[in-house]
Amino acid sequence: MTKPKVLISDKMDPNAAKIFEDRGCDVDVKPGMTPEELKAVIGQYDGLAIRSATKVTPEILEAATNLKVIGRAGIGVDNVDIPSASAQGVVVMNTPFGNSITTAEHAIAMIMALARQIPEANTLTQQGEWPKSKFMGVEVTGKTLGLIGAGNIGSIVASRAQGLRMKVIAYDPFLTEDRAVEMGVEKVDLEALTTRADFITLHTPLTDETRNILSRERLEKTKQGVRIVNCARGGLVDEAALKDLLDSGHIAGAALDVFLEEPAKQHPLFGTPNFICTPHLGASTTEAQVNVALQVAEQMSDYLLTGGVTNALNMPSLSAEEAPKLKPYMALAENLGSLVGQLAHGELPKISIEVEGAAAKLNQKPITGAVLAGLMKRFSSTVNMVNAPYLAKERGIEVREIRNEREGVYQTLVRVTVATSQGDRSVAGSLFGATEPRLVEIFGIGIEAELTGNMLYIVNDDVPGFIGSIGSLLGENGINIGTFHLGRRTTGGEAVLLLSVDQPIPQDVAEKANQLQGVKLVKSLTF
DSSP states (O other): OOOOEEEEOSOOOHHHHHHHHHHTOEEEEOTTOOHHHHHHHGGGOSEEEEOSSOOBOHHHHHHOTTOOEEEESSSOOTTBOHHHHHHTTOEEEOOTTTTHHHHHHHHHHHHHHHHHTHHHHHHHHHTTOOOGGGOOOOOOTTOEEEEEOOSHHHHHHHHHHHHTTOEEEEEOTTOOHHHHHHHTOEEOOHHHHHHHOSEEEEOOOOOTTTTTSBOHHHHHTSOTTEEEEEOSOTTSBOHHHHHHHHHHTSEEEEEESOOSSSSOSSOTTTTOTTEEEOSSOTTOSHHHHHHHHHHHHHHHHHHHHHOOBOSBSSSOOBOTTHHHHHHHHHHHHHHHHHHHHHHOOSOOOEEEEEEEEGGGGSOHHHHHHHHHHHHGGGTOTTOOTTTHHHHHHHTTOEEEEEEEOSOOSSSEEEEEEEEETTEEEEEEEEEETTTEEEEEEETTEEEEEOOOSEEEEEEEEOOTTHHHHHHHHHHHTTOOEEEEEEEESSTTSEEEEEEEESSOOOHHHHHHHHTSTTEEEEEEEEO
């Protein structure tokens, strides 16, 4: 088996490369490459490990013909074109927990530095002045901290702020009432947060929804004397408006670790009184740098070697422990999706994926992804579990998941149903011996068959002599039959025949089969 090959294109703790090597990957460490240099070599690699310096653009991805996974050592992935990666079937991972504490602590440090004007006091004192009367700070005890974003980092900031006896209010569209109670924060809307908070700190990714979330209009509505902290992403705060409101005194202080344009070598905010800045140091501690490097190496190795998916941004998570259990189900699901994709005619507006019995106790998302990967092969030869949901969405296919823990005729079952112009059509499969995928039902007819290689699917009237006729036809044309699977609705009624053959069925042979007495449909299949 060829070893997966990984490129580390940014500076990263050397233990990351060691983990890749120890786990069984070949690894090259080449930080500082230009986009042209990266584009020239990326086609050699299965994995790309990055920090914030490497920009993974559509042009880079187009050249990454073998790439399977991108791992970002850190939380922000705005330097990766995720839609393009998804369209090409590349998994994008980050490490959202490795630098959470470090970034949260930096935000708290910024709050304290603003409250007591520490940087400016330090500068003047070291210049030989003794400006004691110039710096009148404020206590944070009893003040209201407005938290924009209550995820991993935001929740840690809330906990630390509560330790400082601050009251914490939070705005986050995904924050539930139960989680707010658990965190000990008051859930509020954005307008209430901006008008009530003495300090505002941001902990949200940069998206179309969050860009300029603290716009000029919102900043003007903040409480007189508010202090703003952003250790999350540049672009969340209107920097020009921040400058104006600092100059006017409406905002008492601001601390930025991030800027819209980085590196920020020159900026209108530089030199503004009561403004503090640091060069994107949120994750810059020894512990965090080691943690995120080790985590991204472990996650990428899991995916490349076992199929485990952790902290992926464009496909369902699948732990290294789950992967072996789900592997036969995913093989079954992909075959079922492929079967309905090859047999269904016209557009497919809806598809439902139902798991029953033992299958219902598993993580259903990878099973759904595998079904869609099989189904969407009718539209694209490069489809996989990553880009299949995007292709389905592009085509307007509605996907429904159903879970039934009851056990039916089979101890475990996966059923795929598609809506067609002729009505709903479903196929179902199970695992024999817990590992062998088998088709057990096709369009309401019971049949047990392995879906593999080249196959011939025939719908015919259940009449004597038909099996002999099809066998003779294939024999006359030099086509060897591997397996023979039969099913029928009733005696003398509609029957189905699935044959595995040693080579693809030529079109002229399929046409001859279609002319046999009682035949309703002939279809060549490939799995």
